[in-house]
Amino acid sequence: MFKVPPVPAQRLPALLRAMPKAELHIHIEGSLEPEMIFALAQRNGVQLPYASVEALRSAYAFTDLQSFLDIYYAGASVLLHEQDFYDMGRAYLARAAMDNVAHAELFFDPQTHTARGVAMETVVGGLHRACVEARAELGISSALILCFLRHLSEEDAFATLEQAQPYLDKIIGVGLDSSERGHPPEKFARVFARCRALGLHAVAHAGEEGPPAYIWSALDVLKAERIDHGVQAVHDALLMQRLARERIALTVCPLSNLKLRVFPSLAQHNLRQLLDAGLAATVNSDDPAYFGGYINENFTQVFAATGLTARHAYQLAWNSFEASFAPEADKRRWEHRLKEAFDRCYEYDS
Numbered sequence: 549m550f551k552v553p554p555v556p557a558q559r560l561p562a563l564l565r566a567m568p569k570a571e572l573h574i575h576i577e578g579s580l581e582p583e584m585i586f587a588l589a590q591r592n593g594v595q596l597p598y599a600s601v602e603a604l605r606s607a608y609a610f611t612d613l614q615s616f617l618d619i620y621y622a623g624a625s626v627l628l629h630e631q632d633f634y635d636m637g638r639a640y641l642a643r644a645a646m647d648n649v650a651h652a653e654l655f656f657d658p659q660t661h662t663a664r665g666v667a668m669e670t671v672v673g674g675l676h677r678a679c680v681e682a683r684a685e686l687g688i689s690s691a692l693i694l695c696f697l698r699h700l701s702e703e704d705a706f707a708t709l710e711q712a713q714p715y716l717d718k719i720i721g722v723g724l725d726s727s728e729r730g731h732p733p734e735k736f737a738r739v740f741a742r743c744r745a746l747g748l749h750a751v752a753h754a755g756e757e758g759p760p761a762y763i764w765s766a767l768d769v770l771k772a773e774r775i776d777h778g779v780q781a782v783h784d785a786l787l788m789q790r791l792a793r794e795r796i797a798l799t800v801c802p803l804s805n806l807k808l809r810v811f812p813s814l815a816q817h818n819l820r821q822l823l824d825a826g827l828a829a830t831v832n833s834d835d836p837a838y839f840g841g842y843i844n845e846n847f848t849q850v851f852a853a854t855g856l857t858a859r860h861a862y863q864l865a866w867n868s869f870e871a872s873f874a875p876e877a878d879k880r881r882w883e884h885r886l887k888e889a890f891d892r893c894y895e896y897d898s
């Protein structure tokens with residue numbers, strides 16, 4: 549293992565920003581900034597229940613996951629055309645490249661769009677074009693993960709998979725998101741089995757607000773390869789041992805957890821506990837336009853609040869590459885760049 553050099557505390561934020569990293573938990577609809585929501589509403593003739601960008605932004609005061617989801621789905625209603633999905637994806641990838649994201653795996657929620665009459669082809673086509681062009685023009689690698697909305701039925705999820713069949717070459721995997729409580733992973737056992745048989749990777753949100761039992765069933769029933777959030781695992785010692793032993797990555801989202809009141813303050817976030825227990829945790833932004841920061845902001849704020857060190861930073865970035873679904877050769881290249889960033893750490897200014 550690479551020996552992480554000592555990094556003076558004042559240089560740590562600059563190192564966090566400069567180090568290459570992968571983002572594995574970003575809902576692309578959650579990257580829609582209020583300005584873009586208004587611009588798309590105007591372009592598409594969609595009426596919004598907010599008078600201005602400021603009025604919309606001031607509605608971003610959440611008390612839990614559901615209070616966020618209500619406004620998040622309303623924001624996504626301005627997306628109608630292939631170009632809209634392209635613009636949204638491209639804007640996120642440009643922003644992520646500025647944060648030295650080498651690779652991003654983008655969640656998208658097709659049911660939010662197909663329910664409004666938008667075709668699957670429009671959604672996947674626009675997002676895929678953004679990924680292809682961003683790689684060529686910005687050098688950022690990316691991939692798409694189709695998420696099923698867990699508050700909807702198994703039947704609806706199967707219909708969505710059916711609609712996605714012609715575009716499976718543009719999708720690396722499936723996920724499970726939306727309202728967690730009352731919608732356990734086992735509700736989607738058969739859909740996930742079908743997806744895995746089709747060669748798709750599987751991930752699932754579990755243990756954000758829901759109990760450790762949902763993490764167990766995401767692993768055992770859905771065969772999820774990563775757990776999105778997973779922070780409630782600390783309440784189950786046996787589960788913690790399993791996650792550590794099997795190196796199952798948790799895609800942790802500190803600012804999301806703060807804004808949705810999963811933790812009362814960032815200082816009380818359990819990221820350090822997860823890392824120190826040997827879990828393959830990563831840092832991600834979840835829905836950056838809604839939660840007050842992109843990935844680097846998540847890194848710098850959670851490090852400042854919890855006293856994480858350069859050794860943790862290296863581990864988090866390394867975990868993000870290891871846990872990604874990218875080709876092994878890409879992972880090795882990014883991990884080499886990561887080491888170089890740490891070797892140059894004396895160059896970074898606070």
Ligand code: HPA
Nearest residue numbers: 575725726727753834835
């Ligand atoms: O954090 C989240 N949890 C569940 N569903 C979501 N959809 C967007 N963000 C989230």
Ligand SMILES: [Zn+2]
Nearest residue numbers: 575725776834
């Ligand atoms: Zn999420």
